[in-house]
Amino acid sequence: MTTLIYWFRNDLRLHDNLALHAACNKATRLLPVYCHDHRDDNVVEWGFRRVGPHRKHFLASALADLRSQLRTHGSRLLEIYGEPRQMLFELAQLVGATGIVCDDVAAPEEQDEVQALIESGLNVEPIWQSSLLSLAELPFTIDGMPDIFTTFRQLVEAARTFPHPPMLERVRLPPLPTLASALSSRTINTSPLVAVDPRSSFPYHAPSFWGGENAGLAHLDRYFDLRLAHSYKLTRNNLTGTDYSTKFSPWLAQGAISPRTVYAALQNFEEEHGANEGTYWVWFELLWRDYFRFLHLKYGRKLYRATGLSEKPLPSHDADAFLRWRRGVTGEPLVDAGMRELAATGYLSNRLRQVVASYLVHELQCDWRAGAAWFESQLIDYDPYSNQGTGYISVAAVPIHAGEGV
Known part of the structure; x- marks a missing residue:
């Protein structure tokens, strides 16, 4: 046994x-x-x-x-x-x-x-x-993976490296150990912990936006049933609303839906309704998500250094400026609106994440790791790969959370 x-x-x-x-x-x-x-x-x-x-x-x-x-x-x-x-x-x-x-x-x-x-x-x-693409079928070794996303994407697409279909077999769970029924379980509070602003672009207090596999799969079906993928490239940089981007990222971050399941749904949609720039861009963002995972496999904890992979001087930090940024009282209206939305909802559009992160580092001269830690604390779609990996590709290691696109 x-x-x-x-x-x-x-x-x-x-x-x-x-x-x-x-x-x-x-x-x-x-x-x-x-x-x-x-x-x-x-x-x-x-x-x-x-x-x-x-x-x-x-x-x-x-x-x-x-x-x-x-x-x-x-x-x-x-x-x-x-x-x-x-x-x-x-x-x-x-x-x-x-x-x-x-x-x-x-x-x-x-x-x-x-x-x-x-x-x-x-x-x-x-x-x-957790990746869309199989490590064994990449057209390069992890050590030889390009550090530039565009080169990574071009090599993957030129080699016609596509995901395996998701497993369709239903899981068959073995019985529990004999002592399991006697073990007590501590669960975290399932009642609302904060009042979520009803204007949230991801209203997780509503049943259709709850965490977990059932809500995630239902949202996946809804997104493609409404044919929103065709307009994804045109709308993905909007700032508010539930439908301007796919909103897959919170469920992907939990692992409540798998990236292969998302890609299979995208393929089915393209076969039934046709492909266009919008549907290609969903694939494009899924590749970004993979890139950050493979970047971690290549560099690991080096991505978590204060200077990232660079040899630049240690970043400066202004604690008072960081606190104003965190509270949304910098005096810069767009930045403050974004930071208040993040605090009120646990969510922020991809474009606003870029704006507030760049402002923190370039205008306020703060340590990018402080911003990354605040994103980690607040974002319901927090993903260590995307949160940290984007620091590598950004000027002065700005923690832009590009993975929100999906």
Whole structure:
């Protein structure tokens, strides 16, 4: 008998989940787990909590959806609270698990947690699955990947490197370990944590914008049913509204929908209604998302240095100016409007993200890492790859969150 733990991370779904399928195929008993890292409540060096209420609420609705789905499959989600390296080790000892299977996340802190578990003696198998394109079929090695996105895209398209179709097989979950039913589960609050402005471009308090797989898949269907993809390139840089961009990014960031599922829906749409610049640009933005992931595989924690990959001097920082920027009281109307929208809704259009980030670094002369940390705290579609990777491609490492486009 093989008892395994499946550690849900940024893959809160049952469909097209390669790591979960692998765990189910190997285990005779499987315990699905989500670990709430208490360090998310810590105050970072810039003076605010690492994860704010918008992100917490959106996560809560996704976990509620995941719990419900696991129950329909005869299983359950155990939610634990603490540092993964400690809590998962203790849990494995308790239920007699011989190993852990999980989504492979190439960001430094996430890699450190896996390494710590391995060093504790556990067999941990991280499985890469968050990119649209398969690593094995890229027309270059990760070490040889172009550092410029345009070159990356051109090589991918010239080689006709396209995604595999999503897995259609329904997951078959093994039974829970014997002790699992006796374990208590700590869940985070699912009631509204903040009052969300009704003008939000992503009103996550409304059922159609809840986190989780069901709402994400329903939104995917709605977007293509309304044929919004045909006008995507024309509208994607608008500032407010629910339909000017795809709004896939919050669900993609959670892993509630997979990028391969998005691409398959795009292909079906093009076959039925025709392709144009708008539909191409959805593919274009999905490639940007992959590029930031592969950039992490190539450079890892170097992307998190104060100077990024450059040899420039350390960035300056004005704490008072940063606080004014964060509160939306710089005196620059467009910047202040964007920052207040972010604080009120946990969301901001791609174009406004670029505007406020550039203003922070170039006009206020602040450390780009402070801005990246504020985005991490506030954005419901926070993704470590996009949030950090864009610093590399921007002048003076400005943290522009380009991944919002999808």
